[in-house]
Amino acid sequence: MGQTVVEKIAQGHMVRGPTGRPLVAGDFLSIRPKHILTHDNTAPVMKKFLSIGAPKVFDPKQPVFALDHDIQNESDANLAKYKSIEAFAAREGIDFYPAGTGIGHQIMCEQLYVTPGSFVVASDSHSNMYGALGAVGTPVVRTDAAAIWSTGEFWWQIPQTVQVVLHGKLPEGVGGKDLILTLCGHLNQGQVLNLAVEFAGDGVASLSMDDRMSVANMTTEWGALVGWFPMDARTVQFIQQRMGAGITRVTPPDLASMRKQPVLADLDAAYAARVTVDLSTISAHVAGPDSVQVSTSLAQLKERQIPIHKAYLLSCVNSRLEDLQAAANVLRGKKVAAGVTLYVAAASRAVQAAAEKSGAWQILVDAGATILPPSCGPCIGLGTGLLEAGENGISATNRNFKGRMGSRDAKCYLASPAVVAASALAGFISGPDVARKEPSVEFVELEATAPQRENVEILEGFPATLEGRLVFLPADNINTDGIYGKDYTYRDDMTQEMMAKVVMENYDPGFAAATRKGDVIVGGFNFGTGSSREQAVTALQAKGIALVLAGSFSQTYLRNAFNNGMACVECPPLVKHLRQRHSGAIAKDQKTIMGEDEIQIDFSKGTIAYGGESFRFPPLGSVPQALVVAGGVENQVRQTLGL
Numbered sequence: 001m002g003q004t005v006v007e008k009i010a011q012g013h014m015v016r017g018p019t020g021r022p023l024v025a026g027d028f029l030s031i032r033p034k035h036i037l038t039h040d041n042t043a044p045v046m047k048k049f050l051s052i053g054a055p056k057v058f059d060p061k062q063p064v065f066a067l068d069h070d071i072q073n074e075s076d077a078n079l080a081k082y083k084s085i086e087a088f089a090a091r092e093g094i095d096f097y098p099a100g101t102g103i104g105h106q107i108m109c110e111q112l113y114v115t116p117g118s119f120v121v122a123s124d125s126h127s128n129m130y131g132a133l134g135a136v137g138t139p140v141v142r143t144d145a146a147a148i149w150s151t152g153e154f155w156w157q158i159p160q161t162v163q164v165v166l167h168g169k170l171p172e173g174v175g176g177k178d179l180i181l182t183l184c185g186h187l188n189q190g191q192v193l194n195l196a197v198e199f200a201g202d203g204v205a206s207l208s209m210d211d212r213m214s215v216a217n218m219t220t221e222w223g224a225l226v227g228w229f230p231m232d233a234r235t236v237q238f239i240q241q242r243m244g245a246g247i248t249r250v251t252p253p254d255l256a257s258m259r260k261q262p263v264l265a266d267l268d269a270a271y272a273a274r275v276t277v278d279l280s281t282i283s284a285h286v287a288g289p290d291s292v293q294v295s296t297s298l299a300q301l302k303e304r305q306i307p308i309h310k311a312y313l314l315s316c317v318n319s320r321l322e323d324l325q326a327a328a329n330v331l332r333g334k335k336v337a338a339g340v341t342l343y344v345a346a347a348s349r350a351v352q353a354a355a356e357k358s359g360a361w362q363i364l365v366d367a368g369a370t371i372l373p374p375s376c377g378p379c380i381g382l383g384t385g386l387l388e389a390g391e392n393g394i395s396a397t398n399r400n401f402k403g404r405m406g407s408r409d410a411k412c413y414l415a416s417p418a419v420v421a422a423s424a425l426a427g428f429i430s431g432p433d434v435a436r437k438e439p440s441v442e443f444v445e446l447e448a449t450a451p452q453r454e455n456v457e458i459l460e461g462f463p464a465t466l467e468g469r470l471v472f473l474p475a476d477n478i479n480t481d482g483i484y485g486k487d488y489t490y491r492d493d494m495t496q497e498m499m500a501k502v503v504m505e506n507y508d509p510g511f512a513a514a515t516r517k518g519d520v521i522v523g524g525f526n527f528g529t530g531s532s533r534e535q536a537v538t539a540l541q542a543k544g545i546a547l548v549l550a551g552s553f554s555q556t557y558l559r560n561a562f563n564n565g566m567a568c569v570e571c572p573p574l575v576k577h578l579r580q581r582h583s584g585a586i587a588k589d590q591k592t593i594m595g596e597d598e599i600q601i602d603f604s605k606g607t608i609a610y611g612g613e614s615f616r617f618p619p620l621g622s623v624p625q626a627l628v629v630a631g632g633v634e635n636q637v638r639q640t641l642g643l
Helices: 003-011 042-052 075-092 104-109 125-133 140-151 176-186 200-207 209-221 233-244 252-260 296-304 322-329 349-358 362-367 419-428 496-502 535-543 556-561 572-581 585-586 622-630 633-641
Strands: 013-014 028-029 036-040 063-066 095-097 120-122 136-139 156-158 163-168 198-201 226-228 273-278 286-288 295-297 309-312 343-344 393-397 411-414 441-445 463-472 520-522 547-550 567-571 593-602 608-609 613-616
Touching: 003 013, 003 120, 003 163, 003 198, 003 226, 003 362, 003 393, 028 585, 028 622, 036 140, 042 075, 042 140, 042 309, 042 633, 063 075, 063 104, 063 226, 075 095, 075 343, 095 441, 104 125, 104 349, 120 125, 125 136, 125 209, 125 233, 125 613, 136 226, 140 156, 140 556, 156 622, 163 200, 163 393, 176 209, 176 273, 176 286, 176 441, 198 209, 209 226, 209 322, 233 252, 273 572, 295 296, 309 322, 309 419, 322 349, 322 362, 322 419, 343 419, 349 362, 393 419, 520 572, 520 593, 535 556, 556 567, 556 622, 556 633, 572 608, 572 613, 572 622, 622 633
Parallel strands: 036 063, 036 120, 063 095, 120 136, 163 198, 163 273, 198 226, 309 343, 309 393, 393 411, 463 520, 520 547, 547 567
Antiparallel strands: 013 028, 028 156, 273 441, 286 295, 286 411, 463 593, 593 608, 608 613
């Protein structure tokens, strides 16, 4: 069986992991990424790094700092934080981009930290955007970032891949934002959740680099961990343009090597599913309100004349030159409607300069746009221009969750820059007249690849086998608030005993009383979704839960679990078996179901025995075992450094 692109790029950056065979989905390995971006969250990462006790940053050329989130905040506290980040960067020799330079993801691409075939991470969910340049871009949590600073590496589990085959060409006036909003709305049942998305097909060549960045960026909202485009002539052109602008991180020999040996999937690569899209059938779409998964064609929505109070052309997904030009083409010689405020911020200072040179920027100013500095700002509810109660906003950003861009009593819609500009002009959601048509988007689930049949060596201190009472939590999407409620998250007085008494309280108030030390939890799919609170892991540890099994995990939860020394195992067949076996209890909405038999896990063989049945799971090799034995990643880093 051949490899997907993600498997190949991971293999090329592996430090430790399975040997003697090609890497496959499900494998755990230690990876040395080419770069890691942190932004305003550099400050908390610094605290973790200092608490670990590392004497210096392992490779000063690996981290990149870019201040971009809260740059309008000129309070003494925020300015002091920014100064401390800059001083740390200067002391360690780390590349630093001060407030006003631009959004970190844009800087990573335009400064060519991201290159085809590289593996680049960020302590931010929209690092998927790096896939537009043929890299694997994926998010890490802050503890991972501190570990990378300390040792140059972090652990990762390779996700399965969904291939998205694009055919044809987008109609005139339809862009990458419309494509990804269509995908988010039409395939909104978790089809790509926690997976990698690999774009292919003849339609890729028709997408501009700005379109690809928009699509790759919002594969995050679609649910994916990676959104990857192949290197082609457009990729080369982008790199050459940046080299011509004075960026020297890629040399002509580097580029020649990339062109000679592009990373491509093998013809017999194993995919979890395949999506086929006829680009000619995609039309302008609007997502919302309050959800990216609710996507409606503009042709349908404009008839309702939904009033707009604020419009936004900014963020890492849609504030590049093509985006600004598309909006300017709509607004040329016209004024924003009375009662509407249009906020504009370029993705970077360089993008703004290019827009000024092209004339697009002046058109936006003349139309009455309120100009903000190149940064995130209102997209994450910071700075000028937030939505107030009762207002409707339309935004060329990537998220419209209730309350994200201001009041929870406001409503926010997502759209392309052209539709945002047209709506600001009309005073209601509007855009070019287009015929109604149904997008041609086909999804086919493929036969899952079974985990490797192999025995793994068990490290000293890690159990070869484990037995315990099975506790089945049949629901999907059990979130971190259900596991450990918000009422306790920010309390500093919670002891281990107290945490054990309230664990799973918001999911099932009876869970704590019904369970005991040594129990093995089996959850549904996407276990641990929601916030990044680590207590959703440590509370289960406090209760004495020996292991969490699930059909699948939220990637953030999985990272927090192993980073805190708690093993997690994915086994979809076991979950499906238990749902059939306990269908009666599930029909009665029983939240916690106690198994009749003991469950036995053989870590050396990657097998689970329960109720006379046997199930396989991807074996936990030396990388995840070592995390558990060490008691988490911070302890492991200290041991590696001899601290």
